[in-house]
Each structure stands twice: as structure tokens, then as C-alpha cells.
Amino acid sequence: MDWSKHYAERLSLMGHSEVAQILELTSRPEVISLAGGLPSPDSFLLEETQEEAISVFRDLGSASLGYGPTEGLPPLREALAERMTLKGRSSGKGEILLTTGGIAALDLICKALLESGDFVIIEEPSYLAAIQVFRSYGAQFLGIPTDQDGVCLDALEVRLDELIASGRRPKFFYIIPSFQNPSGNCLATERREKLVGICNARGIPIVEDGAYEDLRFEGEFQSNLASIDPEVVHVNTFSKIMHPGLRLGWINGPDVLIEKLALCKQGQDQCSSTSGQHLAERFLRKGLVEQQLRKSRAIYREHRDLTIEAFKENFPKESLASRPQGGFYCWIDLPEEINTVRLLPEVVESENVAYVGGSAFYHDRDMGTNQIRLAYSFVSGDKLKDAVARLGRFFQSKLSA
């Protein structure tokens, strides 16, 4: 059978995926990968995870192995509602939907809201896997430029009004306000309320990705957008506060929307892992999430410092790096003559170091060709420092050549 004749149009929009390339690069043992956004294995609470997993099993037996409700286990939804409330978004259980990770959460939101051809507003650069999800629903993109204080509000207003004036309506604004992927920057506090105001005035829903917001290791607490306006749809994941193998995330939003998203989840995967949800609930209830977060922040601060230090010592003088106060990523601008996308195979070959080239984070792949994202989260110590240094010297050699 010639399968290519049977594929849906959306497949051609999804095209080649950098995620697959990143995972492939990571799989070669000799390559030090600063590509994928993997949490540090040192951040995991191994012993506690094992103990709690055993106790879930001992306490619940076969009940931990069956199906659960589509919306998620009630005690876990309650624990998450409490957590969101503590962070400033007063929430009840009915405003929480458990999902099979953060990407699954975005998939559900698209399923509920997006028609093919609809516009999604994104920061540029933005999370490449999210762009992939939106593409799989036939989305078009309105990319808004960012600076070190996050998305530029003047540009947002102008471009939004242009789009609306042309008769097209953006469906939602997808934004990562804290320790953004890939830039590592935060949306400035004074921009947060304004941003919500701009979107509200135009009736445009905001989808906030809070994946990294608990990983601040420097600077002052900032309220997330959901705390500013409970209509904001907040997406989050256990991958960064517990571990990715759980495959658990959640959506916090208005209960009418959560109901519709649960309907969509029935057609996505019916329910998320029962034993995993029990484990997550115990981690939240017993303060283990907070314990792990303290450990994580110390690790990532150290990794950030090593990265910045090696950057300063080895990258071409004309380069510019973000200085993240939390999260996993450092974003580097290189001189324009450096094409980071084209150079990637060579640098992997000659230096055994991998990064993600900047254009993966733009909907227009001609952008970002002199930028790179370094994920400093996974690799540690001298290995991290050495990898960043090798990258810097490699790019320097290309300039001198």
C-alpha cells in the first residue's frame, strides 16, 4: 500500500521534527548533549520515590492498577488546586484537569479550541514542541518579538490589531512567562498585568505554560498570569517538579473549559496513570515536591553559573547570552555570519557536543539562524563547563577562519 496517499494534510505541516533529532543526538553515548531539556537526574528523590511507590502499592493493591476518572484522581486534583491557590490562583478541584504531561495538555487545548487555519500568537522564540502541537492542528502563527524582559507589548498591540483588522481572529496567546523556553528570560512584573489587559480587551484567551516557574534560584517571586486573571488557562507538568517518567501534567482553568477539555481527553488517552497519580499526590501532600524543588534550584543555579562562566571565557566577544534566574535554558546570540543550524552536524562530529539551533524556536525557519539554545539542566560539573567551552572555541574558530 502506498501510505503517502492516505496521510492527512496536517502531517505535511508537521514536517521534520527537531525533537526527534535532539533525541537521536542524545542517544550517541560519546556526545554531550546540551540539546534536550532534561531535568538533572541528581534532582530526583530516588529513595523517597521508591518508598512512596511501594506504599501506594501496599495501601491500594489492585486499586492502584485500574482505570481512574478521566479528570484525574480527586485527591490529586484537590492537592493541585491547593498548590495553585497558594501560588495566587484561587482554585477548586473542578478547575483542575490531570493530563499525561505538558504536551498532552497543549494537545487537549488545541483539540478544544483550534480550527485548521486559526492563528495562535506565540512569543518568538518559543517552545519548539508547542509549535509542533499547534502545527498539528493546522495553526497559523503570529510571532511577537521578545527582549530580555519578555514579550514586547507595543509590538503585541500593533500586530494583534493589524491581524484583527484584517478580519482574522487569533484563538489564543501561548506564553511561557517565567524562565522561558528557550530564552531563559522572565516576563517583567510590570508587563504581566498589562499583557493580560491587552488580551482581555480583545477577548483573546491566554494559555500560560508554567513548566519552569517553580525553578527560580535567583531574584524575586513573580505572580503567574493565572494569579492575575483566573480566566488564564494555566498548563503545567510534573516533569520538572518530580520526574518526566511519570508522564503527568495538569491544566488549571475555568471549570466550564475544564469540562470540555475532559471530554477531549476521553478521545486522547481516557485517563492518566493511576499509580502515578497516587504517587504524585503523596509527593505533594508530604512536602516532597518542595524538598525536591530546593534540591533542584541549587543544582540549576550551579549549572547556570558554570555555563555563563564558560561562555564568557570561550565564546566570541560579539556573542550575547541570557542570564536566567531559574529554569533550564541559556540562549545565545552569535555573530550573524555564524549559521548554527548548518554547523550543528559538524560540531557534533568534531566536538561531541550538541545544542539546538535557534530556528527551531521560530515559526519561520529563516529566523534564529545565528542563535542557539543550551540546556544546562542535565549535564553537570566539569563536563558541562567543558562542553560549553568547546562550543565557544568552535564558533570562535569559525569566525577566525
Add this chain to the structure above:
Amino acid sequence: MDWSKHYAERLSLMGHSEVAQILELTSRPEVISLAGGLPSPDSFLLEETQEEAISVFRDLGSASLGYGPTEGLPPLREALAERMTLKGRSSGKGEILLTTGGIAALDLICKALLESGDFVIIEEPSYLAAIQVFRSYGAQFLGIPTDQDGVCLDALEVRLDELIASGRRPKFFYIIPSFQNPSGNCLATERREKLVGICNARGIPIVEDGAYEDLRFEGEFQSNLASIDPEVVHVNTFSKIMHPGLRLGWINGPDVLIEKLALCKQGQDQCSSTSGQHLAERFLRKGLVEQQLRKSRAIYREHRDLTIEAFKENFPKESLASRPQGGFYCWIDLPEEINTVRLLPEVVESENVAYVGGSAFYHDRDMGTNQIRLAYSFVSGDKLKDAVARLGRFFQSKLSA
């Protein structure tokens, strides 16, 4: 915000879901639910599950908590390829994609193949959750009648050619050949090759759902459709051979298609549970899946017998029940004047027993109104017999009234 203005068209197609209703009925402790297709908790290998879970954790530590490859862990893909090969569909690792359960597998297939408005061929009655998934992609339906030997091939040919002659092209045929959900019947062996021939002659892909095929407790082994033709896309799940809490399933199909489905999975949930996959791999490799299957078959045979016995003794004489040789379900035709959908709330209230009314299994909800699906899998012993008996007497009383 008035969220109803923002919803995508597909939401209205999905409408009210019986799955949610079933789960709600099941949650009232006094109700004996023969509604949901839940495996018997007695079938689980509790001790072995705990032992193997601990050993995964002990052997792999933090590696069991991280992300895995989108396609699934290579050793598990290999073990599944071997399993499929043993059952007659010669397979390599590249022909297996791990998924987050059977519904997630169907969601991926739709993502890769379905455009809104495309036709999906289904048996009628068919699996209600699958119909929900297809609806969520804007599918239209061509329903083909079935008898106790499965789908009627004459009707299939006629209706298929009518549709094609009208210029519309069905995208695939979704079929559950063994211990069908909801009928419990099997597609007769002599119909299997013919069915494949009919679809192949018209270039129509077959999506085979093998969820129950290993649960035969009576009668002779039948080859699945994937064994007859390797172009058949075979969907399966660990929910019935291990436990549903794992949230693991797989797709077995041509490698070119598997690659595309993996691309779709990146936008669905990125990867499935790492520790869960390690556990499943050990269950397969150590023969624990087979051990559990032997246990399961004995349990479900007994449940089937109790159900049929209570049916014969208590249901109205004019009723007709299927006599499944495997799987979870018994399908009952009642006299036409009985509206099982309308009577469900009353029977739950007065008898504390729940079933699923027949119309949920048809794309046209006016069908099946005098039919019910009984899932005999979960409830056991006198409780099961009593529940079926109460249902029968209830319907009898409605006839006499």
C-alpha cells in the same frame, strides 16, 4: 469570558459522552456496574507486579524516571515485535510504536490519516470510545451490520461500493475481529481473508483492534487480520493483558506508517511512561503476561457462564444474548418495546445495577435502543449473577406492565 464562543467545531460533534456517564454510575458504591469494561482485579499479578516494579527501580534508578524515546523503549518494542511474530504477524522493532493505551493509539491513527468529513467504516455495533475518537476528528461513518459471525461481508461490499460510486472515499475500516466490543462475537475464520481481500481490492486500510484477542477461553485460535496481511494496522493494549493503570498500548504496522505515527505522538504526549515500559518489558520477557492470561481466561469463562445462566433464568423469553468465547462482553437484544436507554436511570435507581444502553455503540443514536451491553469482566460470583438476574426481572416487569 464566554468560552462557548471559542470552542472548535469538533467539540459539538463529540457531544455528551457515555464514557463519563458510565464512570459516574460506577462511582456510586451501592451500584453494581456492568457498564464499564474494567478487567477483573483478581486477574492482576499483584505480587509479581510489585516485585518487578521494585527491581526496575533498583536496576535502573534515575534512568527509570526520565524521558524515553517517542517510539518506545527499544527492548520493549523488540519484545512486542516477537509477540506479534509468534501470533503470526512477522514483525521487527521498527514496526512497533508504543502508545499511552489503546485510545491514544487510535487518536494517533486519526491524527495521521483523517481529515474532517472523511468516512470511517465501522461495524455496528462498535466500541463507543473509538466512535468518540473518530468523531473528534470530524469523521463521518459508514456503519456495516454484523451477525453472530461478525461483520456481514455482502453488506460491506454493497455499501462500500455505493459510497465510492458517490465520489466519497472511506479512510479506513475500524474493526475488532475477536470478542468484539460490545457484541462479544468473533469474525468467523472464513470471513477474515475475504474481508482483507475486499478492503485491499479497494485500497482501503484496515485498523484492527486486538484488545481482547488473547482472552479466548473457549473454541479454537483464530489468526488476527495483521497475520493475514502485514499492511493491516494492528492496535493493542496492555490494559487487558497486564493492567489499565499502566496506560500502555502499541501499534503494529508498516514501518513507513509507524514513523509518521511517531511524529504525531510527539504532538500528543511526547513519550509514554518510562518505568511502566520497563515493567511491561519484564512481564513479557519473564512469561508473566502469559501467566496472567491463563488466570484471566479462567476468571472470564466463569463470569461468562454465570452471566448466561442468570440471563436464561431471568430475562424475558423473547430476549437474545450473545455467547462469547472470550473477552469481557455479553450483548443482549430485548423485545422492541423495551427502551434500554430511557430505562437506565430507573434501573440504576430501583435495582442498583448499571449497563450501557445499546445506542451508544451506533453512530446513529436511534439504533440499538432495545439492546444492552453487559460487561461481565469486573464483578464476580453471586454479585454478578444477582445483578444480571435483577436486570432480567426488571425488564420482565416492564413487559408485563
